[in-house]
Amino acid sequence: MKLYRLWPHIQQTRLHATSILKHLLQRGTLLLIPLLLSLVLAQPAFARQVTSYSASSIQTQRVADDGPVISQATAGFDSRFHDGNWVPVTVTLDNNGTDFQGMVAVNVPSSPLNNNGSTSVYQVPISLPSGAHKQITLYAPFTFDSPGTVQNISVNLLNTSGQTVNTQLASLRTLNAGDIFVGVLSDQSNNFNALSNVSLLNTSSSVIVQPLNATNFPDNSIVLRNFDLLVLDNFTTASLSPQQLNALQNWVAQGGSLIIAGGPEWQHTFNTLPSTLLPVTPTGTATLPGGTSLLPTGSSTSNGTNKVGSGITSSLPISTATLTTGTAVLTSGKTPLIVQASVGQGSVVYLAFDPTLDPVYSWTGASILWKSLLFRTVNEQTLMNTQSINSGIVPAIAFSSKPVNLNFSGLLQLLLNNSPPAIWFILVLLLAYILILGPVRLFLVRLLKKRDWSWRITLITIVVFSLLSYGLALQQQGTSIQSDNVTIVQLNGQNIGNTLAHITSFQGVFVPNQGDYQLHLPQASFAQPNDSFYGPGLASSTTTFQSSSSANDITLHGVNIWTLRSIVTERDQTIQGGITSHLSIANNTLQGTITNTLPYGLTDAFVLIGDQYVSIGNIASGQSTQVMLQSLNGYPTSNTPLAQQIASADGQSSNYDPYGQQPQTEVQRHLSILQTLAGNTVNSTYCVNGTCYTQASSVMYNGTAPGFKYSSVTLSGGPSMMQFHQYDPLTIPNASATLIGWANSAQSALTGNVTINGNAASGHQETLIQAPLSVSTTGSFMMNSALFHSKVINVVGTNTQAVSDGIYTMNGGSITYEYTAPGLARIHGNMLTLAEKSTLLQNAPIVTGNSSPLADANTLQVHVYNWQKHTWNAFSFSQFTLSISNAQPYISSGGRILVQLSNQNSSQTALFNKPLLSLQGSIQ
Incomplete structure (x- = not known):
């Protein structure tokens, strides 16, 4: 066929195709536009790029x-x-x-x-x-x-x-998990061989002595946590800067242990030392005669007995002093030779002599003396055995001492403001959609008399309501940067003026778009990532931290869309005001007043003592409030942590679940935070070989022993679980009582105005104040076990092990505890009671293999030291308790009580806790 004959057909086909295309364009334009808009809106906009020095982009x-x-x-x-x-x-x-x-x-x-x-x-x-x-x-x-x-x-x-x-x-x-790292500030640091040669229970662990001076001594308490013990001996303290002295003081208050040696050169060691670190007031020098023993009662000698060894071979120059605080554990007449005092959560031991000088340095008992001092300072870490013993129980896990609690990542995710739209709004939207597609569409078609507009109205309605639904979903997931913050302020003491505090903040940053984000923290602090498996998009990510003397700038690189990144910061800071208390126990009732001199009020405040608590509501700035807690227990009787008790009393869940329901009220947020700090979360269990441990947050404990950062442990091996606490995670160790309360109005003063990419971000800001309270005793009373300071001072045998803080196994040998309390020397004791947890054995892990059988505390032999007769009197547990009706002979003139537990049956392993001691008595 010729081409000119085909042309009319081609022209007709072209016109028909053009008509179809125009028709499709007319009908499809409205559809294409919303689709394109949807694609544009769905595509995440890249955040502003921040110039930084990223390790992932470093070019050589x-x-x-x-x-x-x-x-x-x-x-x-x-x-x-x-x-x-x-x-x-x-x-x-x-x-x-x-x-x-x-x-x-x-x-x-x-x-x-x-x-x-x-x-x-x-x-x-x-x-x-x-x-x-x-x-x-x-x-x-x-x-x-x-x-x-x-x-x-x-x-x-x-x-x-x-x-x-x-x-x-x-x-x-x-360092090895069981190594004891000792920092020594001394102008003659070569004479500590006796300390280095102390043998530990775990033969694979050692005492590592690290010489320090004014050049390499850290100027912050956080870096000092590397050390289990610091020794200050014949050192020119004036060479330390004010920042270094503050770091030393804060480190002790947060759980560190310090030995201060006097002797003939005490002045240049003591003169510039903060007064809070000295439990004595030096008065001069004197000389001890040869033959004087330097081992306190309860210390071991080289042959493993509990008899005090022979004394020094010649005269010894000492520093003289008067006792101002603490307990004199060894005296010569009225001169204290060894004094132990609690400073905040930590402890200080004063020696009236220099152990690096003769005759102490060359004394055969020098290593025994140092071992006794290690028990008094690093305490239960000396019992940490990283090798399995024949009990079959998993040894203590050396958790990291850094304050990162991964459960906070889940909590910050849960606190995000992503509440669903109101039900009424969804119903109105649905009703409007039905009305427009139905009556409104028909009315417009009849009014305009254009039937072909019916499909246009339908299409427009679908597109518009689809966009509205998309917008609601986008709003639900988040369209702006959110930053939740939880800050814990732990006061180091009671002061009306300024108070030293340790501040830990968990900062969650939620971003709706992909890119780099810069977080500016206006307070100088130690910052590190706290991300965990709760948040996606962390693989191969880089976070850059740039610090100065006044701020931190943190760059989050390559953050994925809708991702939560978590940062934890901590610092020491002096804050205005404080919390003071005038509390006393009389007739088993805690009562008195608490005064808030902080510049901000507290809400939802509680007073905690032992395993009991009392709500005191709100305390305004400058206000005092009354406290009364009746029927005070002599020792903890509940296995329920305080956070769970408080939550249950409020009708809330006893366990926080990071995947659970979002807290809807301020009270629910507070309870979730308390349970996270206490480790009462669904996903806070750490299991090894079938044994599961519940971790309490180390935020509440800033001590230095890396093996015992967490005070609660759950042993599982059967159908039930049990939690044991030496200290409840919400209480402050060494404090007679603890106050907790919320100070949300203090957020800006404590954390400053945090910005992300230069803009302030919205989110929840919660601040918890935790303060130690002092408690005295008056009249007739029961001295609660929470008022006693207890520690291990001696172990005989090699098969005694701390499986957790306050829980032990023993296969042969003995362990000796010392109990002290403020004012104990003035108390007339009527009845002394020792108690053991009755549920330890039935909840212990299942023992397999060739392990020896487990036995409970009732099988242990108990000896209590009689200070009047200088003998150990034998007793035994009956149903996990024992009572001594006349307690006075067992209280020393210096206010010490010594208790020894022994297991002479090597065919079985005893599982027990540190005895809980209570005392009924009156003030003399």
């Missing part, structure tokens, strides 16, 4: 040999540290080239247990003029999760473009 740049270099980089204390702590990284830099501006950066990989591939980069700005030689120290947290291993960390010098100019490696070694 070759420089000339005469440029800036890192000549040396060291980490830790002679490369050693306790795993999970902040360590100092000291960097020496030289610049033989032109002036240089840049950053020193330390790369910190994530914990192997998290295994998410994330990296943290800690940076400080550096300025190196030509010819400069400079040394700087920055701090970074490291967790190897592998005791006794060595790793190399990268220290990079970056230019202003983020390129690597120079790199040095620094080795870092984790």
Whole structure:
């Protein structure tokens, strides 16, 4: 067929196709537009990019040999540290080239247990003029999760473009889980061989002595947590800066242990020391005669008996002093030789002699003396055995001492403001949709007399209501940056004026879009990631921390859409005002007043003592309130933690579930936070070989013993579970009572105005105040076990082990406890009661293999020291308790009670807790 004959057909086909295309465009335009809009809205907008020095984007740049270099980089204390702590990284830099501006950066990989591939980069700005030689120290947290291993960390010098100019490696070694790390401030640090040679129960662990001086002593308490014990002996304390002295004081108040040695050179050691760290008032010097024993009653001698060993071989110069606080555990006449005092959550031991000088240094009992001092200071860590003993019970787990509580990631996720739309709004939207598609559409078609508009109205209605539904869903998930914050303020003491406090903040950042985000914290603090499996998108992510003397700038790199990132910060701070108390116990009733001198009021406040509590409601700033708690227990009788008791009394769930229902009210948020701090969460259990441990938050405990950061432990092996607490996680160790309350109006004063990408973010801000309270006794009373300070002072045998804080196993041998309390020397004791938990054995793990059978505390032999006859009197438990009707002979003139438990049957292993002691008596 010729082409001109086909042309009419082609033209007709073209016109028909054009008509169809126009028709489709007319009918489809309205559909295409909302679809395109939906795609645009659904596509996440990229957040503003923030310039930073990301480890993931570091490019290596070759420089000339005469440029800036890192000549040396060291980490830790002679490369050693306790795993999970902040360590100092000291960097020496030289610049033989032109002036240089840049950053020193330390790369910190994530914990192997998290295994998410994330990296943290800690940076400080550096300025190196030509010819400069400079040394700087920055701090970074490291967790190897592998005791006794060595790793190399990268220290990079970056230019202003983020390129690597120079790199040095620094080795870092984790101490063994049972090692005791002792920092020594002494002008003669070579005479501590007797301390280094102390043998521990775990033969694979050692006492590591680390010499310190004014140059390498940290200026913050957080880095000092690497040490289990500090010794101050014949040291020029004036060489320490005010910041270093404050760090020492805060470290002790937060749980550290300090030994202060006097002797003939006591003045240059004591003169500039904070008065709160001295339990005595020095008066001069004197001389002890030869033959004087330096071992307190209850200490062991080399042959394993409980008899005090022979004394020193010659005269000994000592410092004289009068007792101001604490208990004199050894005296010579009226001169205290060894004094132990509680300072906040920690302890201080004063020695009137210098153990590094003869005749003590060469004395055969020197190592026994140091071992006795270790029991009094690091205490139960000396019983930490990382090897399984024949009980078959899992040894104590060396949890990290850093205050990261992964449960807070789930809590912050739960606190996000993502409430669903109101039911009435959804009903109105649905009704409007039906009305428009039905009556309204028909009315418009008839009114306009255009039937072809029916489908247009239908299509427009579908598109509009689809967009509305999409918008509601977007609002439900979140369209703006949210930042929830939970802050815990732990006061170090009672003061009307300024009070030292340790502040820990958990900051959750929820972002609706993908990109980089910069978090600005206006308070200088130690910050680190607290992300966990609750939040997606953490794999291979990088977080950059840049600190200064007044603020922290944190860059979250490559954050995925709708992701929660969690940061934890902590710092020491002096705050205005405080909490003071005038409480006393009489006739089994706690009563008195509490005064709030903080510049902000407290809400939902409680007073906690032992395993009991009383609500005191709200306390305004400057206000005093009455407290009364009747029927006070002599010792804890409940296995229910205080957080669960408070929640149950309010009708709330006794366990917080991070995947559960969102708290709807302020009270519910407070209860969720308390239960998270106490470890009462559904997902807070850590299991090893079938034995499960419930972890209380280490936020509430800032001590230094890495094996015992968590006070609650759940042993599972049967159909039931039991929790035992030496201290309830909400109470402050060493405090007679504890106050907790919420001070939300104080948020800006304590944390400042936090910004994200330069803008303030919305979210919940909660602040918990925790303060120690003092309690006295008057008239006739029962002295609650919470008022006693107890510690292990001696162990005989090698098969005694602390499986958790306050829970022990023993296969042969003995363990001796010392109990002290304020004013105990003035008390006339009528009845002394010792009690053991009756549920330990039936809830212990199932023992398999060749383990010896478990026995309960009723099988133990009990001896209590009689100070009048200087003998150990024998007793026994009956139904897990024993009572001594005439208690006075068992209270020393210095206010000490000694209790010894022994298991002479080596064919069985006793499982028991530290005896709970209560005393009925009156003030003399």
